[in-house]
Amino acid sequence: MDAIKKKMQAMKLEKDNALDRAAHNEQLAKDANLRAEKAEEEARSLQKKIQAIENDLDQTQEQLTQVNGKLEEKEKALQNAESEVAALNRRIQLLEEDLERSEERLATATAKLAEASQAADESERILKALENKTNMEDDRVSHLEQQLTQAKLIAEEADKKYEEAARKLVLIGYRFSQRASRKDRAVPERNTKL
Secondary structure, eight states: OHHHHHHHHHHHHHHHHHHHHHHHHHHHHHHHHHHHHHHHHHHHHHHHHHHHHHHHHHHHHHHHHHHHHHHHHHHHHHHHHHHHHHHHHHHHHHHHHHHHHHHHHHHHHHHHHHHHHHHHHHHHHHHHHHHHHHHHHHHHHHHHHHHHHHHHHHHHHHHHHHHHHHHHHHHHHHHHHHHHHHHHHHHHHHHHHO
């Protein structure tokens, strides 16, 4: 009986150990189920996150495609702008060269204008001098014309006086010759009377 008791005790001990192990295993199973549920929940959450990330990735790829397209457009615009800048730089260089030539021509024209201005000033000075001289000559001519007019008047008067004097002289000569001829006639009569 001792052996049965021992066996019973051993079985009871085994049963208690088995119950403990079963409880322990049940607890482990519960823990495993909880962990599995958590893992499934985490997996679902991760799947949602993955799906959201994939959606974000798709959107990001679309945005990247759009940005790449815009970048290509910007690069083309940049190339066009660089071409325009290069063309404008060439044009600026040509304009600067043209400006330099224009400035040289302007300097030459300014120098010529200064020379022409000096020549014009000199010509104007000479013109004023000639005008003054002409005015003086005009005054002199007017004076000479007045003198000529007076001389003509004097000459006309002198001619009149000369004509009158000549007429008087002729008249006196005529009278003289009449008197002389009378005298000559009177002298022979006197001589004859003597």
